[in-house]
Amino acid sequence: MLDTMTFTKVAGGLCGALLVFLLGQWAAEELYHVGGHGEQAYVIETGTEEVAEEVEEVDFEVLLASAEADRGARLFRQCSACHKLEDGANGTGPHLYGVVGREKASVDGFGYSDTLAGMDGAWTPENLSGFLESPRNYAPGTSMGYSGMRDIEDRANLIAYLGSIGG
Template structure:
């Protein structure tokens, strides 16, 4: 009914079909790949200025003044994989209970990297903002393996939430 030769033919036909598919993809990429052969021959004027839009840099203090701690609770879910909010209860990272206004190595966590102590003494909202934006860029050599929060509103909301947990 289903012998070894039949199974071998089915497997070989599947491999052959895959090979033909990959060969076809390679040929299509070679035929239709555009490497940018110079400037556009004709530019249609639409009346819209496509020059670089001016990006307005908003001061962190202004964003932090309008921060929403409720939205920060949702952002904290990312942090909760490594940090706890209970006082003295550590996980992979130190407890974040009372972190705003606390000394950088102000808990009994024990394995703080020296990189953090070099950039700040106390976790002010401004220091937390810089650290949360890009931990490795703000404190080179830090052991925190998080890539950072790019959105300034998310950072402000998270810091407001961490500040409200203690109060």
């Protein structure tokens, strides 16, 4: 018959076996990883050298010249949640009618963050590309909540589309 003492002995035996198993696993890990992950002691020559990938610099002007405004129109759907294309119709963000070439923080009646209000110059395609890539890096302290558009071709297409609107 199963009584409390028998149950206690079985549970204690299982716990003890588990403890021995875990200690054995820990000891095996320590023995296997002796010396850390230093330099390899023996390297097999394969005849090929490891080559680091070269990051190819892409000229933004060339991409912009070959950009497709209709693809940019599809990309603008992300922007349309906060921005409007009609002249003078601000949303959460300022209207983007004629934004390419327009002076920064120049839309009347829109309350820009101090960072953007303090920037000089116009929204050139290169400036827009930098801002669209990462608004927080381009203008630290900006109130724009967009995380950024990483693909340079997408940025070029979007800027080509924005340039075709009211430009």
